[in-house]
Amino acid sequence: MDIEVRASELDDKKADMLILDVRGEIAYRHGHLPGAVLQSGEISVVEMNDLLQEYGKRKVLFYCNVGEKSMELAGEMRNAGIEAYSLKGGFRAWLLEAPELLSAEEAERYSRQILLPEIGKSGQEKLKNAKVLVIGAGALGSAALTYLALAGVGTIGIADGDRLELSNMHRQILYKTDSIGRNKALLAKKRLEVMNPDVRIIMHDYFVTPDNIMECIQDYDFIVDGTDRIETKFLINDACVLLRKAFCHAGILRFEGQVMTWTRPEHACYRCVFEDVPEEYIPNCSEAGIVGAVAGVIGSVQALEAIKYITGTGELLVGKIFTFDALTMKSRIVPVSEKNKACKVCGTQPSIVDVRQAEELYRLRGCGNE
Numbered sequence: 151m152d153i154e155v156r157a158s159e160l161d162d163k164k165a166d167m168l169i170l171d172v173r174g175e176i177a178y179r180h181g182h183l184p185g186a187v188l189q190s191g192e193i194s195v196v197e198m199n200d201l202l203q204e205y206g207k208r209k210v211l212f213y214c215n216v217g218e219k220s221m222e223l224a225g226e227m228r229n230a231g232i233e234a235y236s237l238k239g240g241f242r243a244w245l246l247e248a249p250e251l252l253s254a255e256e257a258e259r260y261s262r263q264i265l266l267p268e269i270g271k272s273g274q275e276k277l278k279n280a281k282v283l284v285i286g287a288g289a290l291g292s293a294a295l296t297y298l299a300l301a302g303v304g305t306i307g308i309a310d311g312d313r314l315e316l317s318n319m320h321r322q323i324l325y326k327t328d329s330i331g332r333n334k335a336l337l338a339k340k341r342l343e344v345m346n347p348d349v350r351i352i353m354h355d356y357f358v359t360p361d362n363i364m365e366c367i368q369d370y371d372f373i374v375d376g377t378d379r380i381e382t383k384f385l386i387n388d389a390c391v392l393l394r395k396a397f398c399h400a401g402i403l404r405f406e407g408q409v410m411t412w413t414r415p416e417h418a419c420y421r422c423v424f425e426d427v428p429e430e431y432i433p434n435c436s437e438a439g440i441v442g443a444v445a446g447v448i449g450s451v452q453a454l455e456a457i458k459y460i461t462g463t464g465e466l467l468v469g470k471i472f473t474f475d476a477l478t479m480k481s482r483i484v485p486v487s488e489k490n491k492a493c494k495v496c497g498t499q500p501s502i503v504d505v506r507q508a509e510e511l512y513r514l515r516g517c518g519n520e
């Protein structure tokens with residue numbers, strides 16, 4: 151295939167390509183090709199191979215502003231044996247040539263959602279350009295990931311180091327019984343790619359820790375906390391608040407669930423409300439039990455929060471906690487309008503400025519992961 155790819159040919163060719171934007175961070179933030187990854191600075195052949203492996207792609211397409219720098223890079227990579235391409239005419243040509251962000255097939259796939267005036271075509275395009283990370287591919291994550299992928303969120307990350315167990319199967323709807331023993335992030339990626347081939351799924355097949363969480367979340371626009379450990383929930387809160395990443399917390403136990411979203415430092419965070427991991431031990435689902443459908447409800451609420459955040463639609467659960475009791479079917483919204491001045495991560499004198507240095511706050515007690 152010719153080293154230069156025209157913007158009009160992209161839709162047919164991009165499926166197995168990693169698209170790298172080499173224009174620089176500011177240009178990237180002002181707009182980029184759907185699914186493109188920012189690559190600022192030099193990139194070696196070794197780094198290129200690592201990137202391809204990370205994204206599970208075999209080919210790479212570079213683009214710059216006018217197609218010169220990208221052509222040079224593609225040439226260098228080809229000399230090193232990598233199947234590389236350059237976007238002819240660069241980003242400018244793409245802007246002029248690519249008539250629509252959504253293909254005809256995508257317009258059809260999402261038509262019932264595009265019909266909604268609150269979402270419409272521009273909302274669908276925002277979803278396509280968005281990057282959402284779901285931490286924990288268990289019961290909450292299964293529901294959230296399913297609806298995010300089906301809704302057309304363009305890039306979805308899945309972080310989970312856990313392996314599928316038989317006792318997960320009554321609530322973790324992404325999986326099949328014959329996959330027991332395998333890593334959930336990998337299984338979820340494969341399943342979601344079948345559900346919606348338009349979506350790019352990035353796998354992080356490890357548990358988040360104070361050491362890796364900042365790197366894990368930094369490229370995403372919105373984080374969904376689908377974990378089941380209270381220590382990890384504090385870690386996700388603190389990392390998101392420090393990096394100013396919008397995120398949605400949820401907790402489920404027995405027949406109950408709660409959801410809270412944070413987007414900006416003006417709002418109370420999870421730690422503002424719950425302060426610290428309690429001294430007395432809090433059981434998780436594997437110890438206290440859970441009804442699968444409750445996780446389905448709450449995980450779906452989390453997907454909705456992400457979709458509303460991305461499309462700028464409706465009211466988010468910021469500064470409030472949504473609670474749901476399946477036994478009585480009562481739901482409530484509890485306002486948390488005030489920030490906690492003594493909050494360790496967002497109060498007036500925060501003691502947590504780096505999660506790695508606050509490691510002991512997140513040390514796991516008990517076992518298991520939702």
Ligand SMILES: [Zn+2]
Pocket residue numbers: 418419420421422423490493494495496497
């Ligand atoms: Zn706080």
